[in-house]
Amino acid sequence: MKLRYFVGAIGAAAVLAATPSMAADAVTVKIGSFTPPKAKYLREIIIPFLRTVEKDSGGEVQFKEFWGGALIRSPRKQWEGVMNKIQDAAQVLPAYTPKLFPDFTIFALPYTFRDTGSAEAAVAIWKMYEQGHLGGLEQVHVFAVYTNDNSGIHLNRKISSLGDIKGLKFRVPGKAEADVVKKLGGTPVGMSIRQVAESLNRGVIQGALAGWSALGTFRITPLIKTHIDIPLGVRTFILAMRKDVYNQLGGKARDALARHGGLKLSRAMGNYYEADGRQLRADPGERSVVRLPQKDHDQLYNDIFKAYHTEWIAKNEDGQRKYSALQAILKDLRAAN
Numbered sequence: 001m002k003l004r005y006f007v008g009a010i011g012a013a014a015v016l017a018a019t020p021s022m023a024a025d026a027v028t029v030k031i032g033s034f035t036p037p038k039a040k041y042l043r044e045i046i047i048p049f050l051r052t053v054e055k056d057s058g059g060e061v062q063f064k065e066f067w068g069g070a071l072i073r074s075p076r077k078q079w080e081g082v083m084n085k086i087q088d089a090a091q092v093l094p095a096y097t098p099k100l101f102p103d104f105t106i107f108a109l110p111y112t113f114r115d116t117g118s119a120e121a122a123v124a125i126w127k128m129y130e131q132g133h134l135g136g137l138e139q140v141h142v143f144a145v146y147t148n149d150n151s152g153i154h155l156n157r158k159i160s161s162l163g164d165i166k167g168l169k170f171r172v173p174g175k176a177e178a179d180v181v182k183k184l185g186g187t188p189v190g191m192s193i194r195q196v197a198e199s200l201n202r203g204v205i206q207g208a209l210a211g212w213s214a215l216g217t218f219r220i221t222p223l224i225k226t227h228i229d230i231p232l233g234v235r236t237f238i239l240a241m242r243k244d245v246y247n248q249l250g251g252k253a254r255d256a257l258a259r260h261g262g263l264k265l266s267r268a269m270g271n272y273y274e275a276d277g278r279q280l281r282a283d284p285g286e287r288s289v290v291r292l293p294q295k296d297h298d299q300l301y302n303d304i305f306k307a308y309h310t311e312w313i314a315k316n317e318d319g320q321r322k323y324s325a326l327q328a329i330l331k332d333l334r335a336a337n
Helices: 002-018 041-056 075-083 101-109 118-130 175-184 193-202 210-219 249-258 265-280 294-315 319-336
Strands: 027-032 061-066 089-092 139-148 152-155 169-172 186-188 207-211 226-230 236-242 288-291
Touching: 041 249, 041 265, 075 089, 075 236, 101 175, 101 319, 118 139, 118 265, 118 319, 139 265, 169 175, 169 193, 175 186, 175 207, 175 294, 186 207, 193 207, 207 210, 210 265, 210 294, 249 265, 294 319
Parallel strands: 027 061, 027 089, 169 186, 169 207, 226 288
Antiparallel strands: 089 236, 139 236, 152 207, 152 226
């Protein structure tokens, strides 16, 4: 009996040693976002990314998802929620808390990114992060940085020219965007993207400065009658996990995050928004699109927005170094394409 018990114990120990450790070593990460759970980018990119990381980690990490603001409804409170340990990881929009992330305001400068903007912006911003030009992220491990497409002006009425927006009220996500709306003759109203549809319905605002790709996600599209297609800067998103949680992860989980996140995930998100933005611009349905001739774009940049770039350099710490770094990255990307 003793021998049989001893042999059985050895066999059990061998089985346990050969079985991947899950219960003892697994870390459950609560990840949240203010965007609706049916958002296309979540279903097609972010959620598959999470499942892939879980699988490749051998069970060392499991993600518990809280989409649609299930834990923290306000887009402005996502970072605070991560720092206060209400959620462990989140999608954060720096434009809502510019004092915490002043370096990210550089990406909101009009006429910085070409085309719809998000494909080259995602790669450029990741490279800026890798090179240490983006402060405020010391307490998190960053999965990805990316943007949706260049902002445009979207109105709930028919107009025929840029001058027709004077005196109208527009939603803006942050101060940088508010300055843009003022320069164009509109009145900025700060609010989150979740409030735009209701505010348009109630007449609180007559339009919004936002990426085209955000309109469908937040059910704004049916309320829009006119778009003005101007590259008014992008809004950056950070997908990140609090560092104390990341430090609990095993080697397989960290390797999986490194292999599937970073530039790979940032590029995937950028390409998604690039394609989405192009499709919306090309096929606006019954909505009209005001498109400016190149000479008008040149005039807008030279008369109004060039000064924004100069002011950003002057007002931000190491502004010239960071601005030059971004321009060098963009030059290399455009030369490669």
